[in-house]
Every structure is written in C-alpha cells, then in structure tokens.
Amino acid sequence: MSDYYAVIGNPVAHSKSPLIHGEFSRQTGQDMRYEKILAPIGEFPTVVTEFRQHGGKGLNVTVPFKLEAFRISTHHTERADAARAVNTLVLEDEAILGDNTDGAGLVRDITANLKFSLTGKRVLLIGAGGAARGVIMPLLEYEPSILAVANRTQEKAYELQQRFSSSGNVVAIDYADLHGEQFDLVINATSASLNGELPPLPAGVFAAESLAYDMMYGNRDTPFLQFAALQGVTHFSDGVGMLVEQAAESFFLWRGVRPRTDTVIEMLRSHA
Ligand code: ATR
Structure with missing residues (x-):
C-alpha cells in the first residue's frame, strides 16, 4: 500500500496541499497518497492518533492547529522551536517530529x-x-x-x-x-x-x-x-510561491527528495 500523508485543519476544504503534493509525487515517482482531514476543534490529538493507526506517515498542519501540533510533537526542529508553531509532522515509530517549513x-x-x-x-x-x-x-x-x-x-x-x-x-x-x-x-x-x-x-x-x-x-x-x-x-x-515552497520543504523532510517547484507555482497561478 502507498505511504499515506494528509493536510489537517479546520476548515480544510479550500486547501491546495493535495494538489501540490499530488504534483510533487507524480513528478518524483514517489508511491504515496495525500488527502485532506477535517479535524473537529478539540479533537486534534485524537485525529492524529487515528491517522497514525491507519499507517499515516506525515501531516501538514494548518489553521487553527499549529500550536497544538507543536504541543503534541515529542521533539522539534530548531526553527519550529523558535516559531512555537508546527506546520509539518513526521510520524516516526514511537516519536513525532514537529517542524515548521513556512x-x-x-x-x-x-x-x-x-x-x-x-x-x-x-x-x-x-x-x-x-x-x-x-x-x-x-x-x-x-x-x-x-x-x-x-x-x-x-x-x-x-x-x-x-x-x-x-x-x-x-x-x-x-x-x-x-x-x-x-x-x-x-x-x-x-x-x-x-x-x-x-x-x-x-x-x-x-x-x-x-x-x-x-x-x-x-x-x-x-x-x-x-x-x-x-x-x-x-x-x-x-x-x-511560499505555499508551494513550504510544501516542497515538507515533502523533502518526508521523502528525502526535493521536487521542482516552478511548474507547480505556474500551475496554481494559472488556476487562480
Ligand atoms: P496568524 O496565525 O495567521 O498569524 P493570528 O495569530 O491571529 O493569525 O495573527 C493575526 C495577525 O494579523 C496579528 O498580528 C494581528 O494584529 P493584532 O495582534 O493586533 O491582533 C494582525 N491583524 C489582523 N487584522 C489586522 C488589521 N486590520 N490591521 C493590522 N493588523 C491586523
């Protein structure tokens, strides 16, 4: 089964992240799927635990959960510590790494x-x-x-x-x-x-x-x-451009591969 990733937020329907990561995975040939998860307010930690139980490997976190994501991370990158906010979670075997790629x-x-x-x-x-x-x-x-x-x-x-x-x-x-x-x-x-x-x-x-x-x-x-x-x-x-570049940083963190961003920025601009 492909590795599983998602963006989690509330609201999340408008998120462009599935489109962006879909392009990145096609372009780099990574076997992964990427979805949107609407987490009810107050249930962020439970939803992350469930996602993990279903084999989830990583999450992008958007409004209003960036502080909660910081809190549930077991360790942080230095830049996430400085921001006191996390927009990317890497779900490791036991631990949760919180990063901020914004x-x-x-x-x-x-x-x-x-x-x-x-x-x-x-x-x-x-x-x-x-x-x-x-x-x-x-x-x-x-x-x-x-x-x-x-x-x-x-x-x-x-x-x-x-x-x-x-x-x-x-x-x-x-x-x-x-x-x-x-x-x-x-x-x-x-x-x-x-x-x-x-x-x-x-x-x-x-x-x-x-x-x-x-x-x-x-x-x-x-x-x-x-x-x-x-x-x-x-x-x-x-x-x-920031949106696509922060996504590319998350993708690199998860997959160890740096995707091209210019074509994806162009695509989003032409769809705007
Ligand atoms: P985010 O996580 O997107 O940064 P936030 O933490 O609610 O959201 O911060 C919103 C920022 O926009 C704040 O700096 C806010 O200023 P205040 O701290 O004074 O609330 C700022 N902001 C929102 N509307 C604004 C406006 N009309 N003029 C100036 N600043 C505004």
Whole structure:
C-alpha cells in the first residue's frame, strides 16, 4: 500500500496541499497518497492518533492547529522551536517530529524565485501572530541589516523583539513611528488581507525598488498590494510561491527528495 500523508485543519476544504503534493509525487515517482482531514476543534490529538493507526506517515498542519501540533510533537526542529508553531509532522515509530517549513518556504520564494537578495537589506515585517513568528528565524539567517516588526497590538511586537534579542537585529516599531522610515522589503504577515483590510502603514515605507510581499495567496490584488502599487512599487508578490515552497520543504523532510517547484507555482497561478 502507498505511504499515506494528509493536510489537517479546520476548515480544510479550500486547501491546495493535495494538489501540490499530488504534483510533487507524480513528478518524483514517489508511491504515496495525500488527502485532506477535517479535524473537529478539540479533537486534534485524537485525529492524529487515528491517522497514525491507519499507517499515516506525515501531516501538514494548518489553521487553527499549529500550536497544538507543536504541543503534541515529542521533539522539534530548531526553527519550529523558535516559531512555537508546527506546520509539518513526521510520524516516526514511537516519536513525532514537529517542524515548521513556512519560513524556509518564504525565504526560498523571495531569494530563489523572486531573485531578491535579503542580505544587508532593511526588512519590515507587519504582524506578530503565528504567521509572523514562523518566518523571523529563517529571515535572520540571511542577515538583513534590520528586521523591523510592526503590529497593531504593540506588545506582541515587543515580545518578539525580546524573544529574538540574542539572534539578531529584530526591532519592534509602532505603526505611528514608521513615518519617515523606508524599507527594501515589506512583508504582510497579518491576517488583514483575509478580511479585505489594510494595516495602518504610512505611504513612505516603500521605495520605488522595494518588494511588497503579501503572505496571503490566491489573490494578487489584496488591499496591501494595491496600496503598494499606489506608492509606485512595481515588485510585488502574493504568497503562492511560499505555499508551494513550504510544501516542497515538507515533502523533502518526508521523502528525502526535493521536487521542482516552478511548474507547480505556474500551475496554481494559472488556476487562480
Ligand atoms: P496568524 O496565525 O495567521 O498569524 P493570528 O495569530 O491571529 O493569525 O495573527 C493575526 C495577525 O494579523 C496579528 O498580528 C494581528 O494584529 P493584532 O495582534 O493586533 O491582533 C494582525 N491583524 C489582523 N487584522 C489586522 C488589521 N486590520 N490591521 C493590522 N493588523 C491586523
């Protein structure tokens, strides 16, 4: 029987992961099947145990279970520890390895696909929830000159500054203090785009050559990207490349084979 994998979430019906992993397994000739599992709220650990009893080898974890996935893992990668969130589980014989491939997916999309060099650049990350936490450590590995974090609830940005104080130059900044500050890369890691909202960014944060990156996918016309376009920005991206790259990292973790991502990103863009 083929090895069994799934994405688990609530809701999960919209997930593109089965399509992406289906393409990866076809392309690499891996004998595996990949499904969607809707876990009722409060029953995540039970559903994972049942999946494992049915021979499940690995899971992608999506909203709202990334913290619970962190908690049920018996050991974590360093990047999952830093994020305090897990999006990939490897179900080993006795143990459960928790990893977080979101940040690696983001930096791979930015550096390899969009050809934007992070080193020495001024980066502004907006948001301080799970999505933002997951990408800080991988961004720092590329040594930006500054990684500023702005959040509507300021304390959360200050908590992140403290948490990462030993590992680099993470600086919490209030939205109101962004006036007069300019960044080479602005990443929207808030959930504002999901609700058609725009975080309170001042106009001057973008330079003409800046890259505006919205981690939301499936819509290249978010309020954040529209706002950047109005400021004259010509380099933008939604999060579809990140989505495919984080999936590729999970696939590599499970199967030891790195799939091609460009054709899959292209496929998703043409279906959007
Ligand atoms: P996720 O796991 O997707 O990061 P989350 O933990 O609920 O979800 O975090 C959502 C993030 O989006 C938070 O940083 C939130 O700001 P607050 O901490 O102040 O709640 C941010 N956010 C959501 N809507 C926003 C809006 N309209 N403007 C600015 N920030 C917003």
